[in-house]
Amino acid sequence: MTWKNARDLPPPVPHQVVCPSSLVVNWKRELARFAPGADTVTYLGHDRSLDGITPATIVIITHGVLRRDHATLAARTWDLVVADEAQHVKNPASQTARQLRTVPSAMRLALTGTPVENNLSELWALLDWCCPGLFGTLASFRSHYATAAERDPTGPSAQQLALIAAPLVLRRRKTDPGIRSAPAVVGQGQGCRPPARLPGPGRRPCCRRRLSRIWRAVHGSTEERITVSKKAEAPLAERIRDHGARPACPSAY
Incomplete structure (x- = not known):
């Protein structure tokens, strides 16, 4: 173990949070709640600047902003860089992922609810950032772990990958x-037998009126939904006979 004097440590540097624009306010609110004394700056807008931090x-x-100002951000050294909703950078060839890799930092933290959606290459992109x-190149990771683990999720390659990660x-x-x-998702399926023949021109106005009532039951006011729900006692499959009609815009009927 090597002990270092405080004078030998690198000087402190600021921290950075990269997130979607919809989460900027949430980050400011959470930082004010859990770190009320922290100096928080939003690097946004046309007059954005890092002066004074x-x-x-x-x-x-x-x-x-990361994509547009990557040169300015990469010119500084950061202590901790947090990538929130990191699934946006799990494609290593994307511009956002490439620009994020150019930002120097002492520590990195990726936050995501969906680290893997398609294949284990996405996991490599997050861990390699x-x-x-840690796992070498993407080609090396695919040949040593990903290909075998995707083929057999309980095999030795998958277990070794899980042990390292x-x-x-x-x-x-x-x-x-x-x-x-949230509670567990509950699925409810309903079969629908297609009609033997499409309705003729005389039946179409009736089908359109029924589809319009169904649309109001979903998107209408409370009184309309109650009124329509009392009338819609027959199965939905028996009410929708015109396959060409779409209830998304009843005014078109």
Whole structure:
């Protein structure tokens, strides 16, 4: 173990949060709640500037600003860079992912609810940004872990990958104790037998009126929904006979 004097440590530098524009206000609110003394700056707008920030400053930027001002952001050294909604950078070839990799930092943290949606290459993109070089190149990761793990999720390659990634991933499940989340998804299927023949011209006005009532039951006022729901006792499959009609715009009928 090597002990270092405080004079040998690098000087403190600011922190950065990269998130979608819809989460900027949420980050400011949460920082004010959990770190009320923190100096928070939103690097947004036409007159945005990094002048005047201190080593204790937390700079909040969006993905769009990162793409436009990547040279300015990469010219500074950051202590911690947090990538919220990190699924936006799980494609290593995307412009956002490439610009984020140019920002130097001592620590990196990726926050996402969907780390893997299509294949394990997306997991490599996130882990390689957080810990560069951990799994080598993408081609090496595919040949050593991903291809075999995608083929057999319970095989030795998948277990070895999970063992290496476990210390780096803090995962929260809905089944964890103390987690308040939405209830489990309940699916309800309803069969619909297509008619033997399409309705003739004489039947179309009737079908359009029924579709209009169904649309009002979904999108109308409370009184309309109550009135229509009392009339809509027959199955929906028996009411919708005109396959060409669309209830999204009843005024077109």
